[in-house]
Amino acid sequence: MNDGSSTWGAAARGAVALYVLGMVGVAALAIHSVPSLRAIPELAVLSYPTLVLVAAANSTVLLAVFVALGAATAPRTGLHSHVFAWASGGSPDWDAYRRSLPLAVGLGAALFVLITVIDVALAPFTGLESVEAIGDATVLEDLLASVPMRLLYGGITEELLLRWGVMAPIAFVLWWVRNRIGEQTEEPPTAVLWVAIFASAVAFGVGHLPALASTFDLTPALVVRTVLLNTIVGVALGWLFWRRSLETAMVAHAAFHVVLVAVSVVAMLLF
Template identity: 65%
Template sequence: MADIPDRRALVRGAGALFAFGTLGVLALATYSVPSLRETPELASLPYAALVAIASVNSLLLLAVFTGAGALTAPRLDLDSHVFSWATGGDPDWSAFRRSLPLAAVAGVVLFAVIAVLDAAFAQFTRASLGELSAGSGALSDLYASVPMRLLYGGVTEEILLRWGVMAPVAFVVWWVRNRIGEPSAAPGETTMWIAIVVSAVAFGVGHLPALVSTVGSAPALIVRTVLLNALAGIALGWLFWRRSLETAMAAHAAFHVALVGVSAVLIRVA
């Protein structure tokens, strides 16, 4: 097992990931400003105030989850190059570069699989990726969402769900198994798969508020949203476990690149 950084190094590592994740929070907040202005009580507020309002909850969650991951991920040998760099370790950036083709392929394949499954669900939900992207001004809104998709989806969500949920869950399961069974020096595959699935389901559930606010809360839509996002979360969790947090980030970003590209084509031909 890798050496555990001291307390100050852990704080630096958590701070680095928090700063990295803040980029996504700000991208999401900026994207949210036009919808906030539609609220009469907020319409007269300055732009900076609206960004702050849209950011505060996400920043609090990010702080908690980066801290939780910093306390647990190093004990499980779960790798983050940014965290390693900030804690004074020796991040293997060459390994990350070698993982980028895998991340790109994984992201595109994930999109293709989920698009096919989404089409299969369409007969029950009466909605699909293409239909949800259609409408007046959809293309400009799609392009406006790109920074939010790449930075919040690709970076911040991975810090929250993989670093901040998957690592703590794996640590707790490992700790419990060591207390009730034969102790092990490192978590086994079963422990890691439990953590991957739990964080993946949390990833799917986390998409429900946006779904309910924009489309509705039909049971079929809820099942479809949780299931498809959980499927993506399982693949991203595996990449975090076997490669690094940044590899999962790159794959998540590649998924959104494919999504935006295909959605733009569908909107143009609609």
């Protein structure tokens, strides 16, 4: 399948399309972060639009860097994005994407169940009761307010950062090194892709620690739990990116959060 990446101009168009898509998630994250920023005395005097810009600044720059890295490496390693293919003048297989949706939704739901079971098993060591503790109406309200951020930033932007922007470059670099020191291959071997999947999944897990540290005192058990659970999710999403498409991984990631929120809301209403 041709991603239209034979020229830099085509790759740039694909990168811009993915960047615009990812900025939807950045905006959702920034809006969600405004109340927290208002709690900081030095920032409380700033206007709402200014706070949104402050909240979006780092992610805006990081997204540009990682989208560019992915645009330069993903097509060369056979890792596919339908949006990138469409915008760069290639041939996106939308039928294949539609056929992958049941797998994406099912895998996202299954991941939630698996993560919940493991989290409950680790609770005696971490002191956490569940993946998403629901205690009162305020917590439920906060959870519902986080839905756009979870679906758009988590489902779209995080996949662009970690799968497109980290997994693809790692796969490309490992493949390039292997071709220089060993037998040359026309595409990355399976082992190279699995290393890239695992490395980006661990980065995905580590990337959740700063947010966790803002709520809990980090203990070794809590760090291991957080990195482990997110690595499991990251491996599954990386596999989807490799075997199907970036957009399939996005849908699975979003489906995970949909099930999480739905189960949390039902638990709150019933108990």
